[in-house]
Amino acid sequence: MAVSLDTVNAHSQHGAVEILSAADQARIVADQPALPPESPLAMPVQSLRAWPRKDTRKPLISRSKPWLARLFVFAGALGLTGWGAFEMYRVVSVSGVTALQWALVALFTVNFSWIALAFTSAIVGFLALLWRRCTPPIPKQLQSKTVVVMPVYNEATSRVFASLQAMYEEIEATGLVDHFDFFILSDSTQPNAWIAEERAFWALRERLGPKARFYYRHRQKNVGRKAGNIEDFVTRWGGAYEHMLVLDADSLMTGACITRLAAAMEADPDAGIIQSLPLIINRNTLFARLQQFAAKIYGPVIATGLAVWSGREGNYWGHNAIIRTRAFAAHCGLPHLSGKPPFGGHILSHDFVEAALIRRAGWTVYMLPDLEGSYEESPPSLIDLATRDRRWCQGNLQHARVIGAAGLTLPTRQHFATGIFSYLASPLWLAQLVVGIVLVLQTRYVRPEYFTKEFSLFPAWPRFDAERALQLFGITMAILLAPKLFGLILALIRGSLRRASGGGFRLVVSALVEVIMSALLAPILMVIQSGAVFQIIAGRDTGWNPQRRDDGSIPFRDIVRRHRVQMLLGIFTGLSAFMIAPSLFGWMSPTILGLVLAIPISAASGMLSWGLALKRAGLLLTPEETSPPPIATRANALMRELDADGFDEDNAVRAIHADPQFRSRHEAMLPAAHRRKRGEIDRDRAVAEAKLMDAESIEDATEWLHPKEAMVVLHDRALLGQLASLPERREAAAA
Incomplete structure (x- = not known):
């Protein structure tokens, strides 16, 4: 039938x-085909050098800009910075100011401006959250079609497809699932990961039935990385959808959150990108639970402050956001920067640039921090964070070549500047510490110059006002920790949040644990980020490695290798500071302690046992842990079920050989064969073909084919036919 x-x-x-x-x-x-008919959209490459003002669209709805909030944030930060610079000058100007002391004042001023801006922005966020608005109801109907796109790159299929199914079921429960299609956009370069994705895709379709519109596309070459992955989708299928909801491989969003984002986009004809605020869930290692707690308790204060002063000239974080597809296609084609990486080539941190370009064209970009139900996961250890952070560091420093692009708004340039300085802050902090040590060394061991060129009755001896320095240090720490204090206060005065976080006492203790651990981690991250900045300036490219998302520990020898420099630096700095002056050692003790303990701290950061022990003690708890969102519970249950399928553990070549029906589906999904020119020999293909010809069984093929050669076979219908003809075992071939 x-x-x-x-x-x-x-x-x-x-x-x-x-x-x-x-x-x-x-x-x-x-x-059903794996892909729908194509509906192309042009995505022209944008110029950074020119932008005609006539191309900026007029808003359909007139809205005022948050000038008062911006005035408070930036004027307040400027005033605080001026006060801090003056106080530091008074600390060092007891008896004249030397060149090194001027350098210390300058470095302190730059570093202090960073925390002053975060402080004034957090005040705005804190006040806004005190008068929190009600979340809009789930819409009863939608008018437009939205596509949910999930780019994947060598990810575990059980995690990805469990999340997708859980999100689909949640949207289906709202009654609005007919307005959503789903695309898995694979850039995977490992054969086992690619074939596991295809098998998981067909299994997902069979589980959900024909009404669920899920599609899968794999790119043979991941040109442009994630930005290129999205661009390929937009230029081929974007015309069929008014909006696209962009996810990350670890994203999870409730049906209520997704439909509210779609309704918000429909209600605002000027919106180009609407960003949700993802919270961290499903984490159990010590380091990840610290991040999870901080994101829940402190994150809303920082994010809300940013959202208030940015208004509709906000930023985009690359995922868990809804985008107007045609506006994105028309204005977000990313140019390649001249020169070689790390500063040239493909733009790594594409999300900031896409927000800047779509905003330049007159569309608005903003965040809805009150919208609940948007989640993500975090790196499980300090080393995993450092690996991801290295790529982000290169991308943000690369923005130094974009910040001056024609037509950008002032808030957009501020977003770029904030991102750039977030990484330059580490080497600047390191430089401030070095200058401080040198100055103390000079006052203790270097003979003063009694007779300078200028007439003076007293020698030019570098001196400090110790009492004023201590007061300035205390105020600086108070300003630095204030955003965390604001978040803690909000959590304590909100009964439901306080109870779900273990109660008032445990919440305060958890905050103290987080502050202490952050203080120990800060100098380690300072050295890591400083090293990354120096590497990038020296011309070293980071590459693009898949992110580890499991809760596993790292071999101790790898931890020692990664942190031995920090430990040795801490020992050297501690001994030097103590020999110079015990008071200097005391002043630097938090930094020295963090560096000396870098190896055990990093090892502890990735331990499940430490994180779970704190969880059993009721510390670092979040409401999403004590009462997990139903979508997270469902996704975790599905992930356990899909793990049992074993797709991620199976060998790709063997899997495609063993299942003729799947092999037929796989071949149908391959693009048209590339016609090679005469005399043009693909080395990997020639080697793969030779190995298949020599193979007497599938055992030989799986043993002999290297990953690159296996990818060639899986992309080639003729070689797949050769593979299919091989018997299961060598003995059968001999018989």
Whole structure:
């Protein structure tokens, strides 16, 4: 019996889809192509050198800018910075100011400006959250079509497809699932990961039935990385969708959050990008639980302050955001920067630039920090964070070549400047510490110059006002910790949040644990980020490695290798400071302690046992831990079920050999074969073909084919045919 998809849809609309047997539904799923018909959109490359003002669209709805909030944030930060610079000058100017002391004042001023801006922005966020607005209701209907896109790059399929199914089921529960399609956009370069994705995709379709519109596309070459992955989708299928919701491989969003974002985009004809605020969930290692706690308690204060003063000239973080597809296509084609990486080539941190370009064209970009139900995961250890942070560091420093682009708004340039300085702050802090040590060394061991060129009755001896220095240090620390204090106060005065975080006492203790651990981690991260900045300036490219998302520990020898420099630096700095002056050692003790303990701190950061021990003690708890969101519970249960399928552990070549039906589906998904020129020999293909010709069984093929050669075979219909003809075992071939 032939059953069309139109028939299924017709029955579904009348609530009668159950009349189809499981076999009929499976047959329909098998007949559905992996991809829908293409609906191209042009995505022209944008110029950074010129932007005609006439190309900036006029807003359809007139809105005032948050000038008062901006005045408070930036004027307040400027005033605080001026006060801090003056106080530091008074600390060092007891008896004249030397060149080194001027350098210390300058470095302190730059570093202090960073925390002053964070402080004034946090005040705005704190005040805004005191008068928190109600979350809008779940919409009863939508008018437009939205596509949910999840780019993947060598990820565990059980995690990715469990999240996608959980999100689909949540949207289905709202009754608005007909307004959403789902695309898995694979850039995977490992054969086992690619074939696991395809098998998981077909299994997902069979589980959900023919009504679920899931599609899968794999790129043979991941040109442009994630930005290129999204661009490829937009230029091929973007025309079919008014909006696209961009996820990350670890994203999880409730149906209520997704539909509210879609409704917000429909209600605002000027919106180009609307960003949600993702919270961290599902983490159990010590380091990840510290991040999880901080994101829940302190994150809303910082994010809300940023959202208030940015207004509709905000930023985009690359995922868990909804985008107007045609506006994105028309204005967000990323140029390649001249020169070689790390400062040239493809733009790594594409999200900031896409927000800048779409905003330049007159569309608004803003965040809805009150919108609940948006989640992500975090790196499980300090080393994993450092690996990801290295790539972000290069991308943000690369923005130094974009910040001056024509037509950008002032808030957009501020976002770029903030991102750049977030990484330059580490080497500047390191430089400030070095200058401070040198100055103390000079006052203790270097003979003063009694007779300078200028007439003076007294020698030019570098001296400090110790009492004023201590007061300035205390105020600086108070300003630095104030955003965390604001978040803690909000958590304490909100009964539901306080109770779900373990109660008032445990919440305060958790905050103290987080502050202490952050203080110990800060100098380690300072050295790591300083090293990354120096490497990038020296011309070293970071590459693009997949992110580790499990809760596993790292071999101790790798930890020692990664942190031995920090430990040795801490020992050297501690001994030097103590020999110079015990008071200097005391002043620098938090930094010295963090560096000396870098190896055990890093080892502890990735330990499940430490994180779970604190969890059992009721510390670092978040509401999402004490009462997990239903979507997280469902996704975790699905992940355990999908783990049992073993797709991620199976060898790709063996899997495609063992299942003729899957091999047929795989071949149907491959693009048209590339016609090679005469005399043009692909080395990997030639080697793969030779190995297949020599192979007497599939065992030989799986043993001999290297990953690159396996990828060639999996992309080539002729070689797949050769592979399919091999017997299962060598003995069978001999028989």
